[in-house]
Amino acid sequence: MFCPNCGRQIPDGSKFCPYCGAKLSLAGEPEESQVQTVLSEEERKKRAYEEELLRAKAQQAARVGIKSPGVAAVLSFFFTGLGQxxxxxxxxxxxxIILGTISIGLMFIGIGFILYPIIWIIGIVDAYNTAKNANDALLRP
Ligand SMILES: [Zn+2]
Incomplete structure (x- = not known):
């Protein structure tokens, strides 16, 4: 290779010209661009993952449609599973419904009195959040 500054022949891959001391950007470039490629590959994967997440959310939202989180919660309040x-x-x-029925059955041995309210509350919260998330995803500009 030749020094772009003084034009003298210099060893290939030199980072500095041994004659004039000019910094030769070409020599250092491959390393840097490789780092750049690795970074953008990582970035690309991250973006693809985020896109996939958004797509999954939008798909679920489309399935659920515009729903009232309040109605979903109230329905689950009166009957576990109804909000879903x-x-x-x-x-x-x-x-x-299966979990609720099992926990009602377990009331005969006591543990159902703890289990049922937990499933009941999870059912209400899940119904509310599912409807709310679906609306948020669908109504996003
Ligand atoms: Zn030179």
């Missing part, structure tokens, strides 16, 4: 049915999450509703 209102939100269109039938599988989740069935899960809550």
């Amino acid at each position: 049915i209102y939100n269109g999450q039938v599988g989740k509703a069935i899960l809550f």
Whole structure:
């Protein structure tokens, strides 16, 4: 290679010209651009992941549609799983109904009195949050 400053022939890969002392950016460049590539690869993965998250959220929102979080919560208040049915999450509703039924059955041995209120409250909170998140995702500009 040749020094771009003085034009003399210098060893390949020199970082500085041994004749004039000029800094040769070419020699250091490959290393730096490699670091840049690694960083942008990481950044790209992060962005792809965030996009995937947003897409999953939007898909769930589209399934749920515009719902009233209040109505969902009230329905779950009166019957565990009903708020999930209102939100269109039938599988989740069935899960809550099964868990609720099991915990009512467990009231005969006492533990149901603790378990049922927990499932009941989780059902209300989940119904409210699902409806609210769906609305937030759908109404986002
Ligand atoms: Zn030189």
